Amino acid sequence: MGFLLLKPEEIQDLVQMDEAIEAVEKGYAGGKKYPFINAPRRRVHSPAGVRISNFPGGVDEMGVIGAATRADHVIQLDEGKNQEYSYREHPIHVLNDADTGQLLSIVVGEPVEKSLGYTSLVxxxxxxxxxxxxxxxxxxxxxxxxxxxxxxxxxxxxxxxxxxxxxxxxxxxxxxxxxxxxxxxxxxxxxxxxxxxxxxxxxxxxxxxxxxxxxxxxxxxxxxxxxxxxxxxxxxxxxxxxxxxxxxxxxxxxxxxxxxxxxxxxxxxxxxxxxxxxxxxxxxxxxxxxxxxxxxxxxxxxxxxxxxxxxxxxxxxxxxxxNNNGTAASEIAVAMLVYEKAMANGRGTMFDLIESEALMKGFAK
Amino acid sequence: MGFLLLKPEEIQDLVQMDEAIEAVEKGYAGGKKYPFINAPRRRVHSPAGVRISNFPGGVDEMGVIGAATRADHVIQLDEGKNQEYSYREHPIHVLNDADTGQLLSIVVGEPVEKSLGYTSLVxxxxxxxxxxxxxxxxxxxxxxxxxxxxxxxxxxxxxxxxxxxxxxxxxxxxxxxxxxxxxxxxxxxxxxxxxxxxxxxxxxxxxxxxxxxxxxxxxxxxxxxxxxxxxxxxxxxxxxxxxxxxxxxxxxxxxxxxxxxxxxxxxxxxxxxxxxxxxxxxxxxxxxxxxxxxxxxxxxxxxxxxxxxxxxxxxxxxxxxxNNNGTAASEIAVAMLVYEKAMANGRGTMFDLIESEALMKGFAK
CATH class of the missing domain: 3.40.50.720 (NAD(P)-binding Rossmann-like Domain)
Structure with missing residues (x-):
């Protein structure tokens, strides 16, 4: 067992827009068929203005469930009429197998449309x-x-x-x-x-x-x-x-x-x-x-x-x-597409994951 | 810039119970002082029984905000009177700096009390x-x-x-x-x-x-x-x-x-x-x-x-x-403690993270 760690520069040229639309459609259709697989985005904020946007859920048709997390440092402009970001961190996507629960991949970085290249987040x-x-x-x-x-x-x-x-x-x-x-x-x-x-x-x-x-x-x-x-x-x-x-x-x-x-x-x-x-x-x-x-x-x-x-x-x-906000139906759908393409193209780094039994044996006291 | 990747076997002997209690207390006290930093746990389920438990939030006093994600394959026993897990994946903790938003660490694995060793999850x-x-x-x-x-x-x-x-x-x-x-x-x-x-x-x-x-x-x-x-x-x-x-x-x-x-x-x-x-x-x-x-x-x-x-x-x-459920106030507090101890003990692997500007330059089309 192991998981694939993908970094931002490894996922810039993998996904086409039409494939992404198809994946997101599967995500939202799946959320209708089985609503417990999707949840609203939830945001939390630090006093200094760091905002975490969190997206738990999955796309059963693609065999994935997990969560995405985005961290942004938000600054308000013009007395709150506009906002900008003093820092936007690469998002993190945790992808687990929807049938077994096993960790498939941690995708660090924004999935990008291959013909447009890196433009802006989300x-x-x-x-x-x-x-x-x-x-x-x-x-x-x-x-x-x-x-x-x-x-x-x-x-x-x-x-x-x-x-x-x-x-x-x-x-x-x-x-x-x-x-x-x-x-x-x-x-x-x-x-x-x-x-x-x-x-x-x-x-x-x-x-x-x-x-x-x-x-x-x-x-x-x-x-x-x-x-x-x-x-x-x-x-x-x-x-x-x-x-x-x-x-x-x-x-x-x-x-x-x-x-x-x-x-x-x-x-x-x-x-x-x-x-x-x-x-x-x-x-x-x-x-x-x-x-x-x-x-x-x-x-x-x-x-x-x-x-x-x-x-x-x-x-x-x-x-x-x-298009009121992203949910896991879109975040995880697109990240899963990235993972599938990355696997097919030999991208990223595989990490072994120790089994819990070995952990318990090795670290019991 | 970079982040520290920590794996399960690297975090088994870092934290004492009294330190964990102190950290969790900071988490819940901080959530009272600034409620927007903490949120309830949210769970989603796949049709096959994989459950994702998701914990967005942070502990401002410890300088951290992020999210934790746990995946379990849940099986019901005795007509739902008890439950067990056919598989429990190592949890993933995403830790960002609460002042800047920068990714500090991805902690893969269950934080464990050092004198008790690995026993069970959470x-x-x-x-x-x-x-x-x-x-x-x-x-x-x-x-x-x-x-x-x-x-x-x-x-x-x-x-x-x-x-x-x-x-x-x-x-x-x-x-x-x-x-x-x-x-x-x-x-x-x-x-x-x-x-x-x-x-x-x-x-x-x-x-x-x-x-x-x-x-x-x-x-x-x-x-x-x-x-x-x-x-x-x-x-x-x-x-x-x-x-x-x-x-x-x-x-x-x-x-x-x-x-x-x-x-x-x-x-x-x-x-x-x-x-x-x-x-x-x-x-x-x-x-x-x-x-x-x-x-x-x-x-x-x-x-x-x-x-x-x-x-x-x-x-x-x-x-x-x-003790109705974990929230980020406890999940992220303990994971941050693990990260601090890991840094002090030279554990884990540092990964460089490309800056968005370099990404935009390198992958613009």
Missing amino acids: ALRTAATSGVGFKYMVRQDAQTAGLLGSAGQAANQLLALLSVRPEIQKVKVFSRNEENRAKFSRKYSQKFGLEIEPVASIEAAIKGVDVILCATNTNVVLFDGDLLEPGQHVTGIIGGNMQLVQGGFLKAARREIDDRTVERADVVVANLRESVISEQQGDLYEPIQRGIISIEDIIELGSLATGEATGRNNDEEITYHK | ALRTAATSGVGFKYMVRQDAQTAGLLGSAGQAANQLLALLSVRPEIQKVKVFSRNEENRAKFSRKYSQKFGLEIEPVASIEAAIKGVDVILCATNTNVVLFDGDLLEPGQHVTGIIGGNMQLVQGGFLKAARREIDDRTVERADVVVANLRESVISEQQGDLYEPIQRGIISIEDIIELGSLATGEATGRNNDEEITYHK
Whole structure:
């Protein structure tokens, strides 16, 4: 018996976006079939601002159960309107065999999409989770997208969309920084082989497009839901957790999408309803508190994957996927994919693990 | 930058019980001063019966925050009255610096009390947590103890008691297996230098003693609370979680201590109230449901350590510590102690960790 230790530089070129989307879909579908295998993310904070995000759970179809742990040193900016990280540690993924419990691997580092390379943390699994939503919620004939944000998360979100809707032909990208949006346009129009137009406002980015991708790090609402047009799909990626507010790091719950969007959306999907409640995530928790929507009205992502629910009923509906946070269904799914690829490619270092009986014999007193 | 990888055989002889009790006390006291640093244990289960127990949190006074993960393959016996493990994997402890977020160590393996050696899993931190309760709840003049159970957990519990009440002179030990209780008596009376009498019933073990230590793996009540005598302290160690019942592994919530004990106890302490509710732990959750006690009546262990609450008001009170489950306050405290000792003793293997900037440079595309 032994386990494979994988380090960050050993896992940078192993996984494709379409494979990651497939794995994450297995994760959320499995969590619907057997809910006890998945749990909400839980966060704890140190007084100095170090945040641990913890993801226990597994993907039975992939034969894995375990937990992922991320440590970030969070700094609040602009009186809590934005946040940045003074340090983000490589995440740690503990992977055990779902049938025996045996430790398979400790994956240290962020799983990365191989064609995009290392961009930013949580970019791949967040985008792959959006990808499951795109698959079931974006119109089949979608051809255009509006992208808010121009960093690594934006590139990964766009690639996830292209993976399930390859016929997308035109993208408008907005970033507060003019240079950044121009740079994104140049780099990724070439890489993805499509037209990417940098635009100067959020309103311009979302007007007339079929899909709206939020890929910023905002703590406040990005646009007015009244601007949405029939047939559009919106994906938001900001979860946020009440501990940030209770711990004094933030003045109010993080928002990204407004109440009006929730009100207008015909279909509202979240990754895991339990997280909405347990973390009091502003974008859905506040509309629930105000009576705009009830928790039962929110469809879980896994229900789209199992076919229990429909992500879009016609081409006129406004659909909204709150990719509200990672859970083990995505974290462990993608890490397991990394482990499988690493094994196939001879990556990493195998460590023997002493058996408990030998330990007891050798160290009994 | 780098992290220290510690393997099971490298951490067997590093920690003393009194040090572990002190560390766990810091953990629970810190969780009272800054609650966002600690969280309840969360468990997830695979369909095949692999259970992941996950413990996010830290101990600010020790400069650590992180998460521990345990994987066990659980098998139910006697129609769910007892359980055993077909496989228990070495636990994994991820330790990050509470000030910077940097990964300090990955500790693979069970931290073990150095004079007792490897006995059973979770024995040290469970006993050290009981030890914090003993310190504040057991009568100062206590001289006798009744011990239910005769395996590794029992030895560790007894050592924890002796660490804070060295004047204990006589112990009665009960185990269903006659040979086991005789063996325990022979081995540990010599090791601890006191009289240990094997007795043939639970009733005999608890009659007339000052402290009652439960150290079995039962799923059902051990004794009738009416048998308790004034001045006695009881510590129970079974938590249990509703997911076991919901997942079909158990027919009813695990019990160890009855409702009558809760009714008669003048002081009831639990490690973390949130776990009682979130896991619907039978020994306290069911009495709450029946109106015997309210959640507010339960004192948290950390409140004894900070001095906010009193564990015992006089020598006549019956006191009851439900050591309801490990949390990061104990798991991470003991693992950090192991890491500190390992560093001081040159144990383990240091691994360099590539910086994110170098990763981005080397693997950008």
